[in-house]
Each structure stands twice: as C-alpha cells, then as structure tokens.
Amino acid sequence: MGLNESDLIKEPACQTNSFSNYLWSDPPDENKWADCVHCGMCLESCPTYEITGQEQHSPRGRVHLIKSVAEGKLEVNEHFMDPVFACLDCRACTTACPADVDVGGLIEEARGQIRQAMPLKGWKKAVSHLFLHSLFPHHNRLYTLGNVLKLYQKSGMQTFVRKTGLINIMPQHLAEMEAIMPEVKKPVRKKYKHEKVIKAKGETKSTVAFLTGCVMDVMFSEINEATINVLTRNGNDVMIPQNQTCCGALHVHAGDREMGRKLAKQNIEAFQHAEKVIVNSAGCGCMLKEYPELFREDPVWRQKAETFSKKVEDISKYLYDTGYKRPIAEIKARVVYHDACHLAHGQGIRDEPRSLLLDIPGVEMVEMANADRCCGSAGIYNITNPEMAKEVLDSKMKNVPKEAEMIVMGNPGCMLQMAMGVQKNGRNQKIVHTVQLLDWAYQKEDRLKEGEECL
Amino acid sequence: MSLKGIRTNDKHIKNLANIVEGNRSILYKKEDLLAYDCDGFTIHRRLPRAVVFPNNTEEVAKIVKYCHEHDLPFLARGAGTGLSGGAIPLNGEVIISLVKMKRLISVDFENRRAVVEPGFVNLKLTNSISDKGYYYAPDPSSQYCCTIGGNVGENAGGAHCLKYGVTTNHILGLEVVLPNGEVIEIGKDGIPDAPGYDLLGLLTGSEGTLGIVTKITVRILKNPEAKQTVLAYFDNVADGSQAVSDIISAGIVPAALEMMDQIAIEAVEAAAFPVGHPKDIEALLLIEVDGISAGIDEQIHQILEVCKRNHVREVKVAQSEEERARWWANRKTGFGAMGAISPDYLVQDGVIPRSKLPEVLNRIHEISREYGLRIANIFHAGDGNLHPLVLFDARKPGETEKALKAGSACLQACADAGGSITGEHGVGIEKREEMRFIFSDEEIAAQTDIREVFNPKNLLNAGKLFPTPGRCLEVKKEEKSVTAS
Numbered sequence: 001m002g003l004n005e006s007d008l009i010k011e012p013a014c015q016t017n018s019f020s021n022y023l024w025s026d027p028p029d030e031n032k033w034a035d036c037v038h039c040g041m042c043l044e045s046c047p048t049y050e051i052t053g054q055e056q057h058s059p060r061g062r063v064h065l066i067k068s069v070a071e072g073k074l075e076v077n078e079h080f081m082d083p084v085f086a087c088l089d090c091r092a093c094t095t096a097c098p099a100d101v102d103v104g105g106l107i108e109e110a111r112g113q114i115r116q117a118m119p120l121k122g123w124k125k126a127v128s129h130l131f132l133h134s135l136f137p138h139h140n141r142l143y144t145l146g147n148v149l150k151l152y153q154k155s156g157m158q159t160f161v162r163k164t165g166l167i168n169i170m171p172q173h174l175a176e177m178e179a180i181m182p183e184v185k186k187p188v189r190k191k192y193k194h195e196k197v198i199k200a201k202g203e204t205k206s207t208v209a210f211l212t213g214c215v216m217d218v219m220f221s222e223i224n225e226a227t228i229n230v231l232t233r234n235g236n237d238v239m240i241p242q243n244q245t246c247c248g249a250l251h252v253h254a255g256d257r258e259m260g261r262k263l264a265k266q267n268i269e270a271f272q273h274a275e276k277v278i279v280n281s282a283g284c285g286c287m288l289k290e291y292p293e294l295f296r297e298d299p300v301w302r303q304k305a306e307t308f309s310k311k312v313e314d315i316s317k318y319l320y321d322t323g324y325k326r327p328i329a330e331i332k333a334r335v336v337y338h339d340a341c342h343l344a345h346g347q348g349i350r351d352e353p354r355s356l357l358l359d360i361p362g363v364e365m366v367e368m369a370n371a372d373r374c375c376g377s378a379g380i381y382n383i384t385n386p387e388m389a390k391e392v393l394d395s396k397m398k399n400v401p402k403e404a405e406m407i408v409m410g411n412p413g414c415m416l417q418m419a420m421g422v423q424k425n426g427r428n429q430k431i432v433h434t435v436q437l438l439d440w441a442y443q444k445e446d447r448l449k450e451g452e453e454c455l
Numbered sequence: 456m457s458l459k460g461i462r463t464n465d466k467h468i469k470n471l472a473n474i475v476e477g478n479r480s481i482l483y484k485k486e487d488l489l490a491y492d493c494d495g496f497t498i499h500r501r502l503p504r505a506v507v508f509p510n511n512t513e514e515v516a517k518i519v520k521y522c523h524e525h526d527l528p529f530l531a532r533g534a535g536t537g538l539s540g541g542a543i544p545l546n547g548e549v550i551i552s553l554v555k556m557k558r559l560i561s562v563d564f565e566n567r568r569a570v571v572e573p574g575f576v577n578l579k580l581t582n583s584i585s586d587k588g589y590y591y592a593p594d595p596s597s598q599y600c601c602t603i604g605g606n607v608g609e610n611a612g613g614a615h616c617l618k619y620g621v622t623t624n625h626i627l628g629l630e631v632v633l634p635n636g637e638v639i640e641i642g643k644d645g646i647p648d649a650p651g652y653d654l655l656g657l658l659t660g661s662e663g664t665l666g667i668v669t670k671i672t673v674r675i676l677k678n679p680e681a682k683q684t685v686l687a688y689f690d691n692v693a694d695g696s697q698a699v700s701d702i703i704s705a706g707i708v709p710a711a712l713e714m715m716d717q718i719a720i721e722a723v724e725a726a727a728f729p730v731g732h733p734k735d736i737e738a739l740l741l742i743e744v745d746g747i748s749a750g751i752d753e754q755i756h757q758i759l760e761v762c763k764r765n766h767v768r769e770v771k772v773a774q775s776e777e778e779r780a781r782w783w784a785n786r787k788t789g790f791g792a793m794g795a796i797s798p799d800y801l802v803q804d805g806v807i808p809r810s811k812l813p814e815v816l817n818r819i820h821e822i823s824r825e826y827g828l829r830i831a832n833i834f835h836a837g838d839g840n841l842h843p844l845v846l847f848d849a850r851k852p853g854e855t856e857k858a859l860k861a862g863s864a865c866l867q868a869c870a871d872a873g874g875s876i877t878g879e880h881g882v883g884i885e886k887r888e889e890m891r892f893i894f895s896d897e898e899i900a901a902q903t904d905i906r907e908v909f910n911p912k913n914l915l916n917a918g919k920l921f922p923t924p925g926r927c928l929e930v931k932k933e934e935k936s937v938t939a940s
Contacts, residue, residue, distance in 0.1 A: 034794075034798040035794040035795060035798075036794055037497070037790070037791060037793055037794040037799065037800055038493065038494075038495060038497045039495055039536065039597070039790055039791035039794075040494075040495055040534055040535060040536035040597060040600050040601070041597065041599060041600055041788060041791050042600075043534055043536075043600040044576060044599055044600040052479050053479070053508060053552065053554035053555050053557075053574075054479060054482065054487070054490075054506075054508075055490035055491060055535065056482075056486070056487045056489070056490040058490070061490035064489065064490055065486065065489055065490060068489055073489070074485075074486060074489060077486075079484055079485075079486030079487065080486055082486075083486075083487075083490075095727075096599070097727060097791065098726050098727050098728065098788030098789070098790070098791030098792045098794070098795075099726055099727065099791050099792055099793070099794025099795045100726060100727045100794075100795060101794065
C-alpha cells in the first residue's frame with residue numbers, strides 16, 4: 001500500500017496548550033525562548049551536537065524542549081532531564097546566535113525546575129550535598145580538605161596509591177583527575193587573613209576587592225598569589241573581604257538555584273563597599289555578572305544584584321582597561337591560548353588576555369583552531385557526565401598544537417581538565433593561568449634588577 | 456547496533472536499529488523526537504516515527520529498502536535549516552538523518568573538484584581548502600551550519616549566486632539511493648555535461664522527493680585575486696532599487712548585490728552582529744565585486760558614481776578584511792536576527808525582474824498594512840530574489856494564519872510581476888499551494904508524473920513540493936460556488 005496525496009494531513013499539527021508543566025516559581029523565561037526562531041545557526045557551535053549529531057543535544061533543540069514543557073506538550077521527566085543536563089553550559093551558542101538567545105539562562109532555569117520536580121536520591125544526593133552544601137560554601141572545610149590532599153601528597157600516600165595500583169580501582173575519570181592534582185599550597189584567604197588591605201607597590205591608584213574563589217584558592221593558591229602581585233604592582237590596593245563565599249556557579253549549573261541565591265546574597269553583602277570586584281576565574285566572574293538573573297522575581301535583591309554585577313571584572317580585562325606595566329624581562333615560551341567558555345562566550349573577553357600575553361617579551365603565540373571550543377570541564381560536568389566530557393576533551397586536544405610549550409587560560413576548571421588532556425595524550429605541555437605568566441615576567445624582572453640573574 | 460537499551464513494542468524500530476552500526480543510532484522516544492518535529496520552517500509540526508542515523512551509503516540503502524518493503528513513509532534530513540519545511544515529517548515519517556555522514560572524502564585540486572558526504576557542512580568545505588587558495592561558491596546565509604546534501608535537495612542559492620550561480624551549477628556528480636533502496640551514480644567521475652537527459656539537474660532541487668543523495672562531487676573554484684565591498688545607505692527605497700538596476704546596466708556583474716530595508720536594519724542592529732547602520736534610512740545596499748585585480752578599482756569607481764547619482768546618503772568601501780567580514784556577518788545572520796524584534800517570522804522567497812523592484816516593494820508595504828503585520832525585506836537585489844520576512848507572534852490567536860496569508864500575498868505579487876514563488880528556499884510545505892500561481896494543473900501533473908517514475912509508492916517525502924489534489928479540488932469547488940452565486 002502506498003500513500004495517496006489525499007491521505008496526507010492537510011492541517012498544521014501544531015497546537016499549543018496553555019497548561020505549563022513547570023510547577024515551581026522561577027521557571028524558564030518565556031521572553032528568552034521567544035527570541036529563538038529555530039534558524040539552526042547555533043548547531044555547529046555546540047560541542048554536544050558535534051559529538052552526538054542529535055538535535056535534542058543542540059541549543060535550538062534544547063530551547064525547543066524547554067518551550068514544549070511550558071506549552072504542556074512535554075513533562076518534566078527523565079527524558080527531558082537528559083538533554084537539559086547534558087548541556088555543557090559553555091555558552092558557545094550565545095556567541096553564534098544571531099538573535100542573542102540566552103540559552104544558558106534557559107538551561108539553568110530548566111534545571112532548577114527539574115531538581116525540584118525530581119530531587120536527587122541515594123548516593124547522587126549524598127555526593128551532591130557533600131560538595132555543593134557542605135564543602136564549597138565553607139572555606140574552612142575546603143581548606144581542611146586541601147590539607148588532607150596536601151597530607152596525601154606529602155605523606156607518601158600519593159606515591160603509595162599510585163605504585164600499589166590502588167589507583168586502578170578508582171573510577172577511570174577520578175583516577176585521571178588524581179594524576180593531575182596540583183600541589184596544594186596555603187590559600188591566600190588564610191595567608192592575608194589579618195591584613196585589611198594589601199598595599200600597592202608604590203603609589204596607590206585605586207582599591208579593588210578580590211574574590212578568591214573556592215577551587216582556585218585551595219588548588220591553585222599560587223595563581224591567587226600571582227593575581228595579588230600583579231594587582232599591587234600596578235598600583236592597586238587589594239582587599240580580600242573575609243565574609244565572601246563561593247560564587248554559586250556550580251549550584252546554579254546543578255539546578256540548585258535556591259542555594260545559588262543564598263550565596264549570591266552573601267557575596268553581594270560582602271562586597272557592598274567595594275568599587276571593583278576582581279575575579280581571576282572565568283566561571284566565577286560570569287556567575288557574579290549574572291546574579292541579577294537569579295533574582296528575576298525579587299525586585300529588591302535584583303536591584304542590589306545589578307549594582308553589584310556592574311562592579312565585577314575579570315583580571316585580564318581590568319588590567320587591559322586600566323593599564324599595566326609592560327614587563328621588561330623575557331619569558332621565552334611558545335604558548336597557545338585557550339578561551340575559557342565563561343570568559344569568551346560568557347563575558348565576551350577574548351582579545352584582552354591575548355594582548356596581555358603578547359606584551360610579555362619573548363612570548364610567541366601559536367594559533368589554535370577552535371580556541372573557544374569547550375574543553376569539557378564545564379564546572380563539575382566532567383564528574384557528572386564523564387563520558388561526554390571525555391569526548392569533548394579529546395576533540396579539544398586534537399586542536400592543541402604539539403609545538404606549544406604552554407597552554408594558557410583564565411579558568412581553574414579548564415586548567416584541571418586540560419591538564420588531564422595533556423597527561424592522557426602523553427604531552428609535555430605546561431598549563432598556566434594568564435596572570436601567572438605576567439607575574440613570572442615581573443618576578444624575573446625583579447631578580448634581574450637585584451642582579452641575581454644575568455641578562 | 457545491539458538492541459540493548461531499546462525499549463519499544465514497535466518492531467520496525469527494532470529492525471531499523473538493527474541495520475545501523477554504533478552508538479546513538481536511533482531515536483524513538485517522544486521527548487527526543489520533539490526536536491525533529493520541524494526544521495527552519497516552524498509553522499507546521501509533526502513528530503516523526505523515529506530518527507535513524509546511518510553511517511554510510513549501505514546503511515542508508517538498507518533503511519530505505521526496509522521502509523519501501525514495509526510501506527513506511529520516510530525522508531532525509533541534514534542540519535534541518537531549510538526554510539520551507541522540506542524536512543518536516545508531515546506523515547510521521549522515519550527520518551533518515553545524514554549528519555553522521557559528514558566526511559570530506561577527497562579533494563582534487565588539479566581537476567578542481569571535491570567529493571563530500573551529504574552531512575558535510577557547506578562552510579567547512581571552503582575552510583578545508585582555503586589554505587590552497589580555493590573555495591566552494593554557493594554560500595547560503597546558513598552556510599555556517601547547513602549541509603551540502605541539503606543544499607543539493609533545495610538547490611540552494613546565496614549572496615554570491617548573482618555571479619557564480621546556484622548549487623546546480625556546481626554539482627558534478629551524485630550518488631543517490633533511490634526510493635526502493637537501489638544505489639545509482641549520476642555524473643560518474645565528475646565529468647560535466649554527460650550525454651542524455653540532465654539527471655543531475657533534475658535531482659538537484661528535487662527537495663528530497665526523488666532520492667536520497669549519499670555522495671556529492673562538487674566544483675571548487677580558485678579564490679578571486681581581488682575583492683572589494685561597498686556599503687551604501689539610501690534615504691529612499693526607490694533610489695536604492697534604481698541604483699541596483701543602474702549597476703547591472705553599467706555592465707558590471709557584482710559577485711553580490713544585497714539589499715536590506717528599514718525593518719531589517721532595525722533587526723540586525725538589535726541583534727548579535729550590529730554594524731552601526733543608521734536606523735532612519737530606508738534601504739542599504741551591500742555590493743561586492745571580485746575577479747582579477749586589474750579593473751576592480753574602476754568597477755568600484757563606477758559603483759560609487761551610480762550610488763551618488765541615485766542620491767545615496769553615505770557610501771563607503773570596506774577598508775579591511777575585518778570590516779568586510781563584519782558587514783557580511785551582519786547581513787548573513789539577518790533572518791535569525793528577526794528573533795530580536797519578533798517572536799516568530801515567516802520568510803518568503805519570491806523572484807522578480809529587477810526592474811520591478813520598486814513596484815513590488817511598494818505592494819509588499821501595502822500587504823503589510825492590509826494584514827497589520829510588519830514585513831522586513833532582506834534580499835538578493837541583484838538577481839531580483841526577494842525575501843520578505845513576515846513578523847508575527849504565534850502566541851496571539853489567528854496571527855499565524857494571518858502571516859501565512861500575508862506571505863502568500865507577497866508571492867502573488869511576485870508572480871503578478873512576472874516572477875516566481877521561490878528562488879532558493881524551495882517549495883516544501885510552505886509554498887505548495889502557491890505553485891498554482893505559476894503552474895497550471897497540467898504542468899503540475901507533468902511534474903508529479905516524473906516523481907512517479909522515481910518514487911512510485913510516494914513514500915519518500917510525500918506531500919511536499921506540489922499542491923495536494925484534495926485541496927485543489929476544494930479550491931475549485933469554492934471558486935465554482937463563488938461564480939455560481
């Protein structure tokens with residue numbers, strides 16, 4: 001039996017149902033998806049579409065599904081959760097989108113609904129609670145964890161675990177992470193606990209407040225140290241408000257918007273007297289700039305959040321805009337720059353860090369195809385979606401030129417993920433934060449002046 | 456693939472899943488299928504029965520054969536960026552998604568041709584060969600993401616088709632899976648102008664109703680030695696239109712000659728790639744000339760003169776590649792940019808003789824007023840290919856229907872001016888009925904007879920491209936009753 005023309009459906013199958021299946025407050029914002037005309041310009045920008053080729057894993061597909069729930073055509077269930085949580089939240093689609101559709105915002109709002117409709121259970125709940133509630137918002141506990149890690153490294157336990165093959169019984173992605181764990185040092189928040197202001201070297205031009213971040217301060221405190229050095233060297237007094245807390249990005253990515261709001265309020269208050277809030281972690285910076293989004297339904301806090309967000313600036317952009325001393329000493333290095341998603345797509349900062357790097361004598365920059373493609377770190381995506389994250393990382397590593405000696409970037413999550421990529425691919429490349437390289441150049445300059453090193 | 460994890464009682468889905476190797480090879484759950492209920496044309500929607508992701512020609516052929524034997528309607532889909540609904544599963548089709556077949560198989564610089572799989576993205580071809588000084592000419596605005604397979608289906612055009620021709624002018628050979636699962640090759644080895652009927656021409660632009668293309672040999676071109684781009688702002692649409700005519704009459708064949716009107720400018724300036732166009736002008740022209748270096752400056756000089764003669768407010772030549780790229784990004788994202796000023800849009804694709812531009816644009820203004828809907832115009836002015844974009848809000852009751860009628864009226868205006876209802880977007884679902892504006896019943900029947908030869912069971916992409924006889928009868932009945940009364 002074939003089909004006759006007259007058998008065909010003649011009328012549009014499209015219908016809308018006014019009963020939204022979003023049952024909680026703060027649902028995905030209708031005005032955001034109203035901007036999407038389904039043109040498909042986002043498809044090629046999306047790492048998960050690139051890997052799967054499936055449209056429910058593409059930006060416009062996800063927007064379509066989110067809209068379908070609001071139209072009552074779809075329920076908030078496991079099948080809806082999968083595409084929404086498989087999104088890396090990398091925002092590459094917002095760069096590609098001709099109509100500036102805020103896909104990232106929609107995804108986060110949808111996740112908020114999913115988490116309320118289907119709360120986590122069992123070990124997933126326990127793990128999520130441990131990290132998001134019991135650990136990240138508490139700097140002291142993180143610091144203690146840092147100490148445990150330090151003990152793990154220093155006591156010989158790390159060597160023991162690696163040598164005995166205990167490492168082999170860890171899940172593969174955790175073992176891979178263990179392998180690249182940076183050496184844990186003292187967080188700057190502890191170090192400068194009793195200093196109200198870290199004075200500028202020389203004349204003070206302005207005063208800035210510094211968000212130290214959680215992972216950054218425990219895992220990469222030397223980058224925080226470098227940030228303070230670079231700021232003070234360029235005439236900035238630096239304050240580290242002690243009641244600051246985790247930015248909440250990981251919570252918001254995970255759909256825990258309530259906790260996100262709680263942390264946001266604490267930070268907004270902690271920094272209320274600051275004129276500038278400097279961040280060296282792209283993910284945190286992007287979150288801070290997006291605080292108003294969390295308070296769509298709360299005009300009072302929305303106002304406060306807007307005032308706060310305007311003060312937030314990434315370190316590279318801040319230096320670029322306010323001027324910095326061009327280092328004199330040479331750092332001979334062939335580097336490649338990786339655009340952290342939340343810096344390039346999230347905050348539109350691309351040229352500033354590159355320009356900073358190129359201002360260091362001796363630095364040679366190698367081009368990388370798709371430099372602004374996500375590396376798969378995406379907050380804790382590499383822990384929650386290890387398989388997809390691995391494919392995204394493999395695709396990224398293919399583009400990293402072998403001749404580069406350093407891979408430079410502006411986000412701690414990317415640094416851990418790229419370190420894993422380097423390790424897995426048997427590469428020998430150093431993973432460096434933009435501000436670190438600048439600090440090294442300054443330090444070398446100082447040593448030269450003191451006559452320790454010959455030119 | 457193994458059937459592990461496939462939970463359904465539909466035996467066809469299990470059998471189709473069995474054909475395709477590897478992971479992520481089939482979708483069949485409602486939630487996953489929803490993302491496939493429409494393409495770039497969003498007014499008609501329907502869920503497919505399943506979406507299958509074959510890896511190679513053999514798998515496509517097996518899927519097609521299975522559908523053919525079991526009378527399952529099916530259709531092919533690439534990136535789903537089509538603007539006339541060609542990939543919408545109107546009959547609950549099995550969608551054969553070709554996105555996994557995305558290899559660049561070979562490039563032959565000596566003979567200036569490349570072989571690609573259908574899921575290969577248009578712009579990636581140019582990007583893959585540009586370091587050798589070559590490019591692929593057809594450049595639909597969706598070239599960042601649309602596939603060459605889809606371009607063949609729709610005979611896609613683009614801004615630079617004025618000088619270089621549309622997709623059909625660049626296709627040298629095709630491997631096609633016929634609707635019964637048989638695999639044929641047309642234009643083997645890419646030798647142009649084979650004797651006999653021009654089957655390449657017939658297949659290209661057949662909107663996926665005659666077969667599924669699985670391998671494509673395309674022509675590649677050497678980059679032009681020089682390229683210059685001009686941007687001109689006009690206070691008055693008629694002046695802009697006259698400038699278009701005058702440029703062509705002066706004997707210049709620009710590589711591209713594009714126009715945007717005031718509403719279009721409002722959209723692109725409110726969207727992601729603004730250039731800073733003044734908002735109070737009625738029209739802008741984006742003009743590009745390319746070729747050997749000698750003579751380019753002279754052509755640019757002539758173009759500037761023509762613009763001045765036609766009361767241009769401001770005219771400038773791009774001073775750098777970066778500036779040129781910004782102008783083009785602004786133009787090429789124009790359709791998507793409508794999202795910034797309207798929740799929905801319907802784009803039409805009429806073609807008219809260049810000389811009728813001012814007249815038809817006026818008529819479109821009238822239509823806009825009649826229906827109370829804003830209509831933006833972004834179009835390939837050089838070849839008279841109009842794209843009226845009817846802006847509407849599907850959430851408002853009755854507005855979708857109004858938009859469809861306004862769009863249809865625009866096409867009627869084009870047909871009345873001696874033009875056609877589509878230049879490059881295809882007929883799809885959208886313009887089926889409007890085919891009657893330019894073809895008689897007999898002419899349509901002659902074309903469906905051709906389809907019959909390839910696609911006798913009409914399982915492949917049924918209900919597209921031609922008006923349905925049922926509707927046609929109804930229309931006639933209505934006409935009769937009107938005449939009778």
